[in-house]
Amino acid sequence: MANVLDVVKQAQQGQAPPQPIPQFSHKIHAGDNHIPCLYCHIGADKSPVARVPAVSTCMGCHKLVGTDKPGVIMLTQYWNRQQAIPWVKVNDIPDHVRFTHERHIQAGIACQTCHGEIQTEDHVKLAHTLNMGFCVTCHKARLNDPVHATSLDCATCHK
């Protein structure tokens, strides 16, 4: 019997919670239009936090693109109110852990390794539980990687 947290996590796996702008689709942006992930998630290669794009970043395109679509209209309303969009968090790192996007992206780990085939998803799903076992599996496998050797030291992640 797995512990309670795992049960909860596993129940969430594969689920896509409702988002404030339901029409927003990673498939359209990253899949169909091939926009690189780092175009919007600008922190992913230089900061621990990948960063959710600011409303101004969205408006950079959507002032002109798709202005008649319901999702973009909702977005424009947020922009006109100068209000942040309250996106629902899907991927969450457990407490007591410090994860850095930067090191993983710079080591050439694809976003999809942890986030799943996000370029095919209309609604973001929790692809993996992101529990310790998930991280350690990968870290163990790459322990002797000649270029980007991983570490299994607790202090690597635990803060």
Next chain:
Amino acid sequence: MNEPHHGISRRDFLKLVGATAGAATVAGCLPPKADRLIAYVNPPNDDIVGLSTWYASTCDECPAGCGIHVRTREGRALKVEGNPAHPVNKGTLCARGQASVQGLYNPDRVPGPKWKRGGRWLDVKWDDALWMLQEKLVAASATAGAIQFWTGGETGTWNALLDDWCAAHGAERVAYEPFDYAPVKEAAKRAFGTSTVPIVDPSKAKYLLSLGADFLDTWGMPLAQARGYDAFHSARGGVMGKHVQVEPRLSLTGHNADEWIAIRPGTEGLLALGLAQALGGGVSGYDLARVAQDCDIAPDTLARLVKELQENRPALVLGPSTAGSGTNATETWAAVFLLNRALGSVGTALSPSPGFDPGNTASFRAARQAVNRLGSGNVKLLFVHGTNPGYWLGSATGFSQAAGKADFKVSFSPYYDETSSLCDLILPDHHALESWGDAEPVKGVRGLRQPAMRPVFQTRQTADVLIGLARAEGGAKAAKFPDATFREHLIRRWGGNADVFNNQLTQGGVYPADLPTGGAGGGGGVPALVAPALAGKGDFTLYAYPHPYHADGAGANKPWLLEIPDPVTKVAWDHWCEISPDAAKKLGVDYGDVLAIDTGSAKVELPVAINPLMRNDVIAVPTGYGHTEYGRYAQGRGVNLFDFLPAAEDASSGGRAFLATKVEVTKTGKPWTLIHTGGPGRQADRAVARAIPLTLAGAPAGAPEPKGEPTPAGSDMAHGPAAGPEGTPPFLTMPTFRDRTSQLNGLHEKQLAPDAYQPPTGYNQYNRAHHRWGMAIDLSSCIGCSSCVSACYAENNIAWVGKTNMVRGREMAWLRIERYYEDVEGGIETRFVPMMCQQCGNAPCETVCPVYATYHNPEGLNVQVYNRCVGTRYCSNNCPYKVRAFNWFDYDCWVSPLNWQLNPDLTTRSKGVMEKCTFCLQRIREGKDIARDQNRDVRDGDITPACAQGCPTQAILFGDLADANSRVAKTAKDARSYHVFADLNTLPSITYLKKVSRRIKEETPVPAEAEVEA
């Protein structure tokens, strides 16, 4: 045994609970409260989420004007560190500077404009408040002298603006602070023709005689002086200047002295003149026999002082501390300056020009006259900014009553303090970390201040408010203030070019690399000294001194500064008085007993802390306590000394004479729980704080470099030869990896004592690390100031627990300053030991943890995994250094908005978890991250833990022991190095360097088992 289960077992029950919870979640898909990702609407240009942004600014906690770097994350100021380029502090920072963030996020700040109606503070809109004030201002500025504007001592643009504004409105400006250096400035005027406090640099002297100035904690520019003192006194190259402290009560500065001499309070000037006469300084009538008698110092001690001063020129002499001076303070300082001239230190170790300008404060006398005018009823409108006369002058001059005569009183205080409580309107100013401004503590050293974050509360910078008021009036007044905001005004004063200004901002101002020095004209002559006038009757003289952290009382609302024990008495949270052991015996009191102190006109009660070195007829009390307002942390602690002391003044300068009264001291018989974190103060042969005599400390300067490893270039920690002279212990056992397969394994095997405990192998097979973090702490440099302790609190989200929990030993500090007294020839020597987790190579804590929550990592750190810890406390039990702290509760110390200061890079620990020093693991990670980003290895000096970063004397050195060329690896091989409790074979990562003492002839023998052969 083997009893069959009835009903449901615990294990099954838990399974069931788990399944139920899981099922409930499956049904709801997500927990009811989903976390939200709130991104910016418009991201700021200079902020990368998840990374720190640093702003250069200038500290405002004391007049020294140190340059600071403020670390911000996601728009919140988290920590203040010294600006390495600034000549005043050169990267270091004191405990008060570290705690400035607790002033910024203080829960008792005034959240917005307040208007008093019927004794209660009502919220009022800024526009309404300003409209109300405008009306009163226009009416009052029609009459000259109808406005009085009280300010603190200011320098720079803000000071000039205040003067301009007051002139435009016919207002009288009164700048008052209690520690105003008025006597020093007046004496400097007479002796050198300057009106500043001379800059003191002990590194340029061979001998330092302080007649009471606490130059390492509050007097002058403490960080600049501490740096110079370290160069003077830490025995680099075997040369160590002698520091003699002459004072009635052993101060923190006195703790570091080579000799401590008791003197009758108020006779310091007499001593200076006596010495000057004996040294041929053109003085007569002060022969040593008479001086010895008046000062109550043994004649042969004086004769020896004369001899030493004669032989060690230039010698630097300092006068009494700001709070230790009496009615003859100006003459005393004039005598001190005269002596300095005779000893050849003027212009080098003591630079009168341009000197340190603590602000254009009015003297106590001038403030008293201003209070009289205020009380006459002619003043209609009273403004108060940056000063707290209600606390400092409340009953001493009758400010509180006099203020009642003004029709309308406006405070600009960010806090509800004693003065704002007297006012009708509070228009709260920004905290310094939210403000624009500049400071010029020394002419030519111009520091800029910029906001490190948006205001926490609905406050407005007072400079902007004043400019706005004047501009709204129109006409000539508005014409005087052409700039709409203070920032624009500041840019204009700084040259008018916004681009240049922005560049200057990134540097924190414009300043030379070092503090400017220089001599000045002669003159002055021999001052006419009189004995200080002391009011009151009694056997004791009341000797006030500025508290090292609270100083004039401004620090008393910051919980860190209350929780960190006073470096001298080791008392926390409470106010106390100090008497000598003999006086305590005579009065029949012990530590913590309450004494009644009676001046004849006022009487207070304070618990007693016994100071081992004090005159028997002196009772010493720190200032800064006894607030009746000023927030929940400051209120109701002890006695307001500014009220209690009779209002006396120095005849020549008009400065306040704090040494003003004799008191009757009696035992009350009341008990008091006074926290004392110092233990018995004795080492009991455990050799924690070791010392070696100066004669063995290393080769004298100029001697050829001994063979062996060369002294690292540019290292400020290179002490003495690499190989120990005869009589000093051989190199230490250096801890390396536990992992026998690592490259350094052979070294480890060799260095381990043959019968030593062999650490288990096998669980570090994945080790590929090549760092071995370590620390070297020089006990000869440590002055015990506790700056490191406050830096640690600020960096590591350490809870403060309050008095009740501290009494029960639940203090959470990861780092403490242990203070030991050692009996040496001619008295007591103090040794300070910064004590934190030693990151043992062979850690006793690790082997006893049942859940592997504390373990050894490949880089030599003893890591605590908080979410694995179950709180058995076995580790703490087994730790010989007692450096682990257990969370007995979830301490509610981060009262909003104090929680804004929490460092997001590490967990804030919860109840039931053990914690301890991590060598600032998050900073190690950050250093490695930066190195990887730049595609290089971590360099020596890249990573600095918070304690080492701020240390005023750079006593703490951090680095990689596996790198033989690192400063820390070299320092660890110093002849003075030792490990605390080396006999336990813990193989600590922290190497201490023995204090160099000129007061011991040979090293105290360490018990045989405490030496481990390498």
